[in-house]
Amino acid sequence: LIDDAVLQGIEDNVELAPLHNPHNLRGIEAARTALGAGVPQVAVFDTAFHHTLPEQAYLYAIPYPLYRRHRIRRYGFHGTSHRSIAYRYRKLTARARADVRIITLHLGNGCSACAIQGGVSIDTSMGFTPLEGLVMGTRSGDLDAALLDFIAAKEGLSLSQVEAMLNSQSGLLGISGLTNDMRDLLAEANELQDRRARLAIEIFCYRARKYIGAYLAALGGADAVVFAGGIGENSAEIRARICAGLEWAGLHVDAQANGALVGGKEGRFSVEGSTLEAWVVPTDEELLIARDTFRVVSGGT
Ligand code: AMP
Numbered sequence: 001l002i003d004d005a006v007l008q009g010i011e012d013n014v015e016l017a018p019l020h021n022p023h024n025l026r027g028i029e030a031a032r033t034a035l036g037a038g039v040p041q042v043a044v045f046d047t048a049f050h051h052t053l054p055e056q057a058y059l060y061a062i063p064y065p066l067y068r069r070h071r072i073r074r075y076g077f078h079g080t081s082h083r084s085i086a087y088r089y090r091k092l093t094a095r096a097r098a099d100v101r102i103i104t105l106h107l108g109n110g111c112s113a114c115a116i117q118g119g120v121s122i123d124t125s126m127g128f129t130p131l132e133g134l135v136m137g138t139r140s141g142d143l144d145a146a147l148l149d150f151i152a153a154k155e156g157l158s159l160s161q162v163e164a165m166l167n168s169q170s171g172l173l174g175i176s177g178l179t180n181d182m183r184d185l186l187a188e189a190n191e192l193q194d195r196r197a198r199l200a201i202e203i204f205c206y207r208a209r210k211y212i213g214a215y216l217a218a219l220g221g222a223d224a225v226v227f228a229g230g231i232g233e234n235s236a237e238i239r240a241r242i243c244a245g246l247e248w249a250g251l252h253v254d255a256q257a258n259g260a261l262v263g264g265k266e267g268r269f270s271v272e273g274s275t276l277e278a279w280v281v282p283t284d285e286e287l288l289i290a291r292d293t294f295r296v297v298s299g300g301t
Pocket of ligand 1: 107108109110137180181182183184186229230231234235
């Protein structure tokens with residue numbers, strides 16, 4: 001429930017989320033001005049779902065005092081989406097929360113993976129900022145930190161210009177040199193045989209598959225890989241390409257079921273009996289935010 005202490009907390013963390021917190025504060029203030037201080041407001045944090053990450057997953061292997069002094073750690077993002085996907089998967093499969101052991105892939109313009117055990121997040125691919133992890137529309141995801149200095153020196157850029165490049169000129173856009181829109185990339189690759197469009201798609205799918213492998217190890221096996229986000233919910237081709245080669249892990253794609261899951265449909269697309277199932281479960285962050293808000297303003301926790 002937003003009170004002065006919560007507002008101060010968001011303000012205190014502006015340096016950790018410079019692209020988000022100042023705008024969110026302005027929105028809260030505008031709503032307060034328009035509606036009056038008597039109308040309660042609730043803040044739902046995208047990092048909250050990942051507060052269950054164990055130290056081994058959230059600490060970077062850098063000098064420990066940096067964590068103490070500057071709160072440098074992996075926070076993870078897209079938490080409301082991963083929580084929404086896990087919640088809906090649990091309903092669809094009639095499981096208890098403690099029995100949810102899945103890998104969720106939110107693939108949109110921003111992309112992240114999450115390893116969920118006992119219904120809670122135990123690892124996720126975004127880190128201190130949303131730059132880490134999977135290949136995204138315009139973000140590089142994982143790379144060697146030594147590249148920052150190297151690129152800056154070679155290209156005559158400042159470190160913050162390199163960081164901006166990694167955030168807004170990289171990923172699918174950077175590799176293809178064409179677009180960050182997966183629909184257009186697929187058309188360029190399939191219809192016009194564009195080499196770099198094809199390469200961008202390949203690197204995108206390979207990185208996602210690597211994370212599935214890593215999270216299978218982190219979880220000690222999983223029951224399902226669950227896709228969501230604009231790409232995850234709409235592109236059967238990308239889902240198939242990410243899942244290709246995971247038969248060793250027990251995931252066998254049913255091509256027909258996969259092809260039918262577009263435009264917000266939900267369901268399983270692995271063949272009956274796959275020990276690692278594949279699902280599409282559209283994310284519904286707004287619903288969770290509404291439920292959280294209702295619970296908080298009606299006095300729940
Ligand atoms: P989001 O950020 O979740 O809205 O997702 C945006 C991304 O979803 C963009 O890269 C779109 O190109 C992609 N997308 C939406 N529809 C499709 C589709 N039918 N096939 C492939 N990608 C799609």
